[in-house]
Amino acid sequence: MGSDNVFAAVALPHLDAAFNLARWLTGSRADAEDVVQEAMVRALTYFPTYRGGSGRAWILQIVRNTAYSALRAKRGERRVEQTGIDETSEIESIPDRAPDPEKALMLSDDLSRMDALIDRLPLELRETLVLRELEELSYREIAQVTAAPIGTVMSRLWRARRLLAQAAAEGEKP
Amino acid sequence: MNAGDCGKLLLLQADFDGELDAAQAAALAAHRADCPFCKRNEAFLAATHRALRGASYHRAGPELRRAVASRIGEAERAPPRRRAWMPWQGLAGFGAGAALAAALVLTLLPAGRPELVAALVDDHVRALQPGHLLDVVSTNQHTVKPWFDGRLDFAPPVKDLATAGFPLLGGRLDYIHGRSVAVLVYSRGKHLVELFVWPSSGAAEEPARATRDGYNVVHWTADSMSLTAVSDLEPAGLEEFVRDWRQVR
Numbered sequence: 001m002g003s004d005n006v007f008a009a010v011a012l013p014h015l016d017a018a019f020n021l022a023r024w025l026t027g028s029r030a031d032a033e034d035v036v037q038e039a040m041v042r043a044l045t046y047f048p049t050y051r052g053g054s055g056r057a058w059i060l061q062i063v064r065n066t067a068y069s070a071l072r073a074k075r076g077e078r079r080v081e082q083t084g085i086d087e088t089s090e091i092e093s094i095p096d097r098a099p100d101p102e103k104a105l106m107l108s109d110d111l112s113r114m115d116a117l118i119d120r121l122p123l124e125l126r127e128t129l130v131l132r133e134l135e136e137l138s139y140r141e142i143a144q145v146t147a148a149p150i151g152t153v154m155s156r157l158w159r160a161r162r163l164l165a166q167a168a169a170e171g172e173k174p
Numbered sequence: 175m176n177a178g179d180c181g182k183l184l185l186l187q188a189d190f191d192g193e194l195d196a197a198q199a200a201a202l203a204a205h206r207a208d209c210p211f212c213k214r215n216e217a218f219l220a221a222t223h224r225a226l227r228g229a230s231y232h233r234a235g236p237e238l239r240r241a242v243a244s245r246i247g248e249a250e251r252a253p254p255r256r257r258a259w260m261p262w263q264g265l266a267g268f269g270a271g272a273a274l275a276a277a278l279v280l281t282l283l284p285a286g287r288p289e290l291v292a293a294l295v296d297d298h299v300r301a302l303q304p305g306h307l308l309d310v311v312s313t314n315q316h317t318v319k320p321w322f323d324g325r326l327d328f329a330p331p332v333k334d335l336a337t338a339g340f341p342l343l344g345g346r347l348d349y350i351h352g353r354s355v356a357v358l359v360y361s362r363g364k365h366l367v368e369l370f371v372w373p374s375s376g377a378a379e380e381p382a383r384a385t386r387d388g389y390n391v392v393h394w395t396a397d398s399m400s401l402t403a404v405s406d407l408e409p410a411g412l413e414e415f416v417r418d419w420r421q422v423r
Contacts, residue, residue, distance in 0.1 A: 007246065008243075008246050011246075012242070012243070012246075015234045015238070015239060015242060016231075016233045016234050018234070019232055019233065019234035019238065020231055020232045020233070023232035024232070029232070032232070033235075033237075033238050033241075036234065036238060036242065037238070037241055037242060037245065040242045040245065040246070041245060044245075044246060045364070048313070048341075048343055048361070049313070049336075049341040049361060051313065051336060051341070091183060091184065092179065092183075093179045093180070093183055093211045093214065093215055114225065114226070114228040114229045114230075115229055115230050118229055129226075132191065133222075133223065133226045133229070134226070134229060134231055138193065139188070139191070139193050154184045154187065154188065155184065157187065157191075158183065158184060158187055161218070161219065161222045164222060164225075165218065165221075165222060168225070
């Protein structure tokens with residue numbers, strides 16, 4: 001079996017995951033398709049340095065880096081803007097009163113509305129939430145894909161879930 | 175921990191996400207049985223999880239699937255076999271500028287060595303031609319090292335520098351200045367670093383640098399081995415390689 005066949009066996013099963021992440025990061029199908037094609041070519045180039053382990057995390061890491069490059073190019077920026085949310089917001093329990101995020105989220109049976117709520121999350125929270133809730137990656141894999149320490153993954157995940165619920169609750173207001 | 179909090183929030187979340195082992199989960203269970211914060215947070219996590227089932231999972235369409243498969247197929251059919259990731263395509267445009275860049279800490283190689291430097295750089299360039307780079311292809315030092323046994327009259331040191339960012343690609347044998355030498359091939363991104371190794375009877379020498387034809391060369395002697403790294407990597411990058419090599423046991 002040639003090395004490119006090995007590559008196909010490692011990479012192709014994760015094409016859906018690659019596209020899903022690219023779509024959530026870029027916000028458009030067309031951009032996501034470009035990102036995935038570019039990422040797969042990069043992955044083939046880097047394949048000799050792939051050292052085993054989670055093939056999905058390895059592919060998604062390359063997809064994420066490629067998507068960030070595409071976002072930078074699109075905005076004409078050197079870096080993708082970081083919201084600084086890791087530094088500013090507290091990790092807090094759900095308050096026992098005030099708008100009920102649970103109820104608001106349960107009411108989100110309108111699919112496009114749920115997507116719109118996720119789309120509004122800051123980039124680093126959105127990617128963490130998508131990797132956990134939609135891709136069901138482990139904390140360790142998410143840390144690898146997003147180049148963040150596991151502690152940061154945990155706090156981003158909590159913030160993402162809370163922010164999503166808050167946005168849903170606010171959307172319920174008349 | 176905040177006033178309105180039990181401090182176990184991220185632990186509870188980790189349990190919800192299936193990240194705790196049995197002992198950790200049991201310890202948490204004892205706490206949360208009568209913790210109002212945990213009860214509320216747990217209900218919240220379950221609610222977000224249920225709600226997120228309503229989120230779209232975007233699947234790759236058939237056109238994208240075909241496009242990706244054909245790009246991988248192209249790389250597979252195109253000779254030579256390693257074309258897709260070997261950097262010789264970029265070598266033609268490599269300017270001398272890179273050789274002048276970066277402040278160097280290393281001393282210059284003694285003037286008596288230009289022939290050796292030339293021979294090694296020539297060999298490096300020749301090896302970049304398709305099919306010449308590697309006799310043994312392996313990222314595993316424990317595969318590459320035994321491969322040299324029986325092919326050489328010495329045992330070259332083979333080190334794993336993957337964690338330092340220089341993964342091993344493999345090795346080959348070469349014949350330079352009348353003797354067999356071992357060549358270890360490492361990569362950094364699209365650049366290659368080749369390390370030429372042969373026995374030396376001389377005293378230990380600290381690393382010293384040279385450049386030729388835009389390639390950077392660092393030579394040193396240690397543990398009765400003469401070592402020469404050759405690369406199109408910028409001087410600082412090659413120095414980093416040499417430093418890492420000397421540190422790893």
